Amino acid sequence: MADNTGSNSADIFIAKFSSYIDLSEQEQEVIEALTQNSMTVDEGQDIILESEKSSSAYLLQSGWAIRYKVVPDGGRQIISFLLPGDIFGFRESLFDLSDDSVQALTPIIVHRLPAEKIAEICDSFTNLSLALTWARAREHAILAEQIVRLGRRNAYERLGHLLLELLHRLQLVDKAGSSEYYLPLTQEILADTLGLSIVHVNRTLRKLRNDKMIELDPKTRRLRILNKEALSERTGYDQSFLDQLGDPSRSPQEAIGSD
Incomplete structure (x- = not known):
């Protein structure tokens, strides 16, 4: 992973969060601050590894990633695709060990959110906390569709x-x-x-x-x-x-x- 410091557009995340709930000017500024520093991750590189500790969540600025698990015979099951504007690693940052892996499918740019920063945001900004909750609800809906796809189609x-x-x-x-x-x-x-x-x-x-x-x-x-x-x-x-x-x-x- 390569660290980059500079001006990164927060528009995609502000637009996505605003689709869930109105954000104040201060809350939009919080998102802009979170996207000032970015990391570039090469294609094929893991960002989160199953059974390892992950202390951060990530905002996906550009590119595609996959969430996946490897079964005992070495086969891989891709659970979902992560697309620009998505948040991932939120659940993993709350537990001791990650229960799946996340890998860059293409070169990607992400913004890292340490777990303590997430807690601070949720404690201080109600609307952002609700937006994160709705984002997780949408992720759950996507995973539910994947289960039905595999089981009944x-x-x-x-x-x-x-x-x-x-x-x-x-x-x-x-x-x-x-x-x-x-x-x-x-x-x-x-x-x-x-x-x-x-x-x-x-x-x-x-x-x-x-x-x-x-x-x-x-x-x-x-x-x-x-x-x-x-x-x-x-x-x-x-x-x-x-x-x-x-x-x-x-x-x-x-x-x-x-x-």
Whole structure:
């Protein structure tokens, strides 16, 4: 990891937190201060390791990362993808040992939040504390969809559902067009995510292309979803699990149900 000091845009995090709840000018300044120092992490480098202590959370400024576990036979299960604007390591910083690993899938830029800083923010800024809670709720919703994908969907539905989810998540942080985005995922990574063989992933991608559901340029890695409505119907995709969980118009007291 390389440490960088300088002016880093906090816009992506302010926009994301503000989608949950209104932030005061002071709270926005707190986020700006947190993003002044950044670390660049190379592709393939682990940031958090399973069964090791992690005393920090991270704000992901740019690039893609994966959360994963390794099983006894050496196989890898990718649990989720981490995208720009995401927070990770929050849970791990609260426990003695991490229960999974996080690795940079592409070169990434992150901002480190020591556990004691998180506690200070939660104690001093109610709205930021609530925004962190809602961010964790959205992460839980994403993990729930992954469980259903693996347990109750066939290969076609798993892959199509994931591609739609990634489109929607990237759109929420202005990193995708209406139907197109950069997809830095190899067939091996898709296989490790969806519990399929590489051969099965290859066959399923071909089926999606033949059905005129997607186009994927192998050189630029640009994915275009050609018929979102049809693919959503075929895969059972419902984007409501990613829709805004908070309501910026409510006060903190209303949000937590206080009298």
